[in-house]
Amino acid sequence: AQSVTQLDSQVPVFEEAPVELRCNYSSSVSVYLFWYVQYPNQGLQLLLKYLSGSTLVKGINGFEAEFNKSQTSFHLRKPSVHISDTAEYFCAVTPRGGSYIPTFGRGTSLIVHP
Amino acid sequence: DVKVTQSSRYLVKRTGEKVFLECVQDMDHENMFWYRQDPGLGLRLIYFSYDVKMKEKGDIPEGYSVSREKKERFSLILESASTNQTSMYLCASSPETGYNYGYTFGSGTRLTVV
Numbered sequence: 001a002q003s004v005t006q007l008d009s010q011v012p013v014f015e016e017a018p019v020e021l022r023c024n025y026s027s028s029v030s031v032y033l034f035w036y037v038q039y040p041n042q043g044l045q046l047l048l049k050y051l052s053g054s055t056l057v058k059g060i061n062g063f064e065a066e067f068n069k070s071q072t073s074f075h076l077r078k079p080s081v082h083i084s085d086t087a088e089y090f091c092a093v094t095p096r097g098g099s100y101i102p103t104f105g106r107g108t109s110l111i112v113h114p
Numbered sequence: 115d116v117k118v119t120q121s122s123r124y125l126v127k128r129t130g131e132k133v134f135l136e137c138v139q140d141m142d143h144e145n146m147f148w149y150r151q152d153p154g155l156g157l158r159l160i161y162f163s164y165d166v167k168m169k170e171k172g173d174i175p176e177g178y179s180v181s182r183e184k185k186e187r188f189s190l191i192l193e194s195a196s197t198n199q200t201s202m203y204l205c206a207s208s209p210e211t212g213y214n215y216g217y218t219f220g221s222g223t224r225l226t227v228v
Contacts, residue, residue: 043219106154
């Protein structure tokens, strides 16, 4: 079984500042890792994913994430945020093999202030 | 673009009513999922389906059933709605090897049971 912990439920930040949203996971098997974004009153959309290879993954809207196997983490970063980045962000892991059903974290609300 | 369409954005139903939530995807995906999303709890899997007429229970199936008579359509049924089923419901789909693509979500149905 897998579990995902998003360490911050809410992250307030000023526009143009850098941001990091933290995600830790535990799993008895290897996993694939994902970040999703949910804008107000919308469904989730895929930001980026880590399947294999380079541990630094770039996604849409200037976001990137780094997979750290030893620390079982997959933190999401952006060097300079915009007001439009205000949204809920979800980290998810999917086991390699088996059902491929993802386990989601509880979400981090990113609030960007002008 | 892959589209997952949920028929209603907002629904208000009375306690005890039978409620149908409809989801249609247009990309010939094998896998379809129903989640509910509640503040502080993230996404919880209700049911999923790998193929037509096939269904599997997720983490919280009690009080729900599903139907998949056609590949593109996956319906969630609340046999007798209760107030604790007030929530945001999200439908998602993925191809058979979904881990490579992540999941495509609909915009959600916000259900209120009064």
